[in-house]
Amino acid sequence: MQSALNAQAEPAVHLKHLIIAMVIVCAVTWTMVMVVLGWALLRTGGPPEEGRPAREREMSQAVVSAIAATAFVIAGLTIASFYTSRSLNHQRHAALVVKVRAQQWWWQFIYDDGDRGKTFQTANELHVPVGVDIRLELEAADVIHSFWVPSLMGKRDLVPGRQNQLILRADRPGIYRGQCAEFCGLQHAHMALFVIAEDGASFERWASGQRADALLPTESEAVDGKAVFMVRPCAACHSIRGTEATGTAGPDLTHVASRRTIAAGLIDNTRGTLAAWIADPQTLKPGNNMPMVPLSSDQLRQLAAYMDSLK
Template identity: 50%
Template sequence: MKRASRLLPLLLAGCSGWQSALDPRGPSAQDLHGLFWLFTITCTVIWLAVMLVLLAALLRRPPATKGAAEAAGRRSARVVGGAVAATVLVVAGLTFASYLATRAISSDQPEALVIRLRGYQWWWEVTYPHEQPDQTLLTANEIHIPTGRPVRIELAAADVIHSFWVPNLTGKQDMIPGRSNSLVFTAEKPGTYRAQCAEFCGLQHAHMALHVVAEPPEAFERWRTAQLAEAPAPEDAEEEEGRRVLESKACAACHTVRGTEAAGNLGPDLTHVASRRFIAAGMLPTTRGSLAAWVADPQSIKPGNNMPMVSLTADELQAVSAYLTRLR
């Protein structure tokens, strides 16, 4: 029973957001969807043709005379030659179709919204750069984008090779340390789309999720404005105590909470952590209980992650969880 109660939040987290390359919600995903069916249908036809030829060969009677055998040999040579030519044409056609379907992913569009995504073991740092430094937005594990506008994701990795993939919106692109990659896509309809790391990157690779929230441009601008603000002030004594504990403990050395003394840059920015749908890169839904559980013992939830266990009393843990829940 205890184990089931611990697994339930993980199952709920994993079920959030429909994730399927067969349910395209943008031009790039539609191109890849068409490419998938082109490959599937072509390979099915080829397999059926091979099976028919094999069946015909099994049922064919041996030639009765030497002349018939020579004629059969010539026919077989023509069939093999035709099959080789057909193979070359099919492979060339599929290669060209792949090029056409994927070239838009890397095409440069000047009007695109630029987002910098950096992969860590095992979470995502999200930056919205701006010409004015005070307008540059830093968040984690959740991307908000406006519908109908191209988005260019500039990809990088801090430690090992990761891979960014939002099946409903675009194809995969690797994130390689020391190398910059990018891809461009557009979300046509509002929705929350689950993304993930698609390259094995260590023990918690399967628990490195990211959610892409596509919303109308007006809603996106409201979200951006709210995220640029400093952390909301505590509303009661418990939240005030939670902020004091956060600033005095090791939390402040690793995390930033704008408007407080916490200014670390080793872990995710927590200024508006409670506004995100999940914590720990998709592991737990963002609730006060989840925040308290994560702070109390992050290794039992996500073994191997770089967040140490911070020694807190029960009262301090309650106060910190209350303050973190306030950070919307």
Template identity: 55%
Template sequence: MRKACISALAAVAFTAASCVGPQSALDPQGPNAASLAWLIWFFTAICGAVWLLVMLTLGVALWRRRGLASQPGDPPLAPEPRAERRKKTVVLAALAATIVIITVLTSLSFVATRSLSEGRGDPLVIRLRGYQWWWEVTYTAGSPDRFMISANEIRVPVGRPVRLELSSGDVIHSFWVPSLAGKQDLIPGRENILTFTAERPGSYRAQCAEFCGMQHARMAMVVVALPPEEFESWLDGQLREAASPATEEEAAGREVATSKACAACHAIRGTRANGTVGPDLTHVASRQTIAAGTLPTTRGALAAWIADPQTIKPGSKMPMVPLSADELRAVSAYMASLK
């Protein structure tokens, strides 16, 4: 019964979390995505025109063939030199058009793809590292005092170029936020670059676009674009240590979180929890989702995830830590206070 209840909660929560923000390459919200959307429509128009031309040619050929149908007993049709020359001209013209079309489409695709890694202006540099199945997000901000580690959510200022330095800690992943940029792989032992600029505030859904294992479908993320002053205020808050407990229940939850196995994998700045295996939880409640887009960030979802992560996300690296009912209530209250 307990597992059934957790599974039902996870199913509802996953549906809610998966609907966060637009997710369409045909709804561009930045210059990089706009160039890719234009390329998609151009490819579609060219391919549509080619298909119509082929169908028209086929129709004309079939129509003319009807008039040349032979009757029983007629001698075989002899080839006509003029007709043969015309057919040869048509074939050569079709071959030349094919070469031109493929060359143009390949060149446009190359130019559009190269623009995904070109830097503009003074970009915000973010290191994004993929794991099975979550994202580590590191803000460098150009100075040690602005260095900050988060997870599973990227916040960026509107109008400022963003430079993502992509890498992987295990297998090949691929980062894709359709409304802002194209796809780029995260490859172990190699760093790739992806740039984009969000032109208006909003939340944009992203995900891993390369099959990376059992929970590939639940390796999502939200990219939140904020006005520049709001972004700086958010970053200032994220640089602070975890908030102190405001109630006895939250204080009990902090004791549970820092004394149980949780502290061996997760970090909560300002406490004795300093693990590096799992996501940083210092401000986990300020994120829109948990478990890489699997659940919305609510106290109930936090409790369900902590109680039995393997039922919600089978195969994830997070083990089930045995907790009493009181301990689960306390630690979920503490996690919900970390904003």
């Protein structure tokens, strides 16, 4: 459920309360305006000529009162918004740092703890331990994007040439859907992400698996698929640790089969959808940077089998 009203973390709760407060204040204000308008429309005729000065004083007082009430409401909402924003931007010590790099139209997550041998990256799925502050270092490769997981936090822009930061904390285990919230081109609507919050032990098992090199294929079809991957343009754009493929233009595919979806949440990750994506990525996601690579039907099956073996 992707909704700012489905708050599952402290920052999201603050934002939810601010939204509810604004809705209530605006609803009450609108109701009062409609009541006064109805009362004014129901009044017929004008006051006697001798009572006009008193009527004008009443009208002036009503206008002044309305202006004062408007200023009070706007000031109150502004102050509430200010304190909510300050609480969201409060810097805390983070136990884990993840570099988030937004590209048209997918998310690159780099887990770097300073040890080169333990650095790894994944795409479109951000795994985090529950109850731990995570500092996200946000940057964009091409145009302005916006990182938004409404159940956990507010939005934060990713601007080319500038690094922003955001503290993420998931208080409950679960899978939280996010989205690019800044129009970034043709496939902006198909630039989703998932935050997968799990207990500390499960996260460490996942991270340990992600740090490892790619598994060697055992099925004959997957073995042939690896050979196809290396001789075709695939290896020039993608990297698979433990192989000669070191491309950086596309997502790291070392453990691509462990992800729930491909193409930034567009389709489920199965051998069939992998084959469909490889065969014709432009039909599924027009305008993306992955070209169509001519493959025979046998090569396509072999390549999909190899991708499906990269758990």
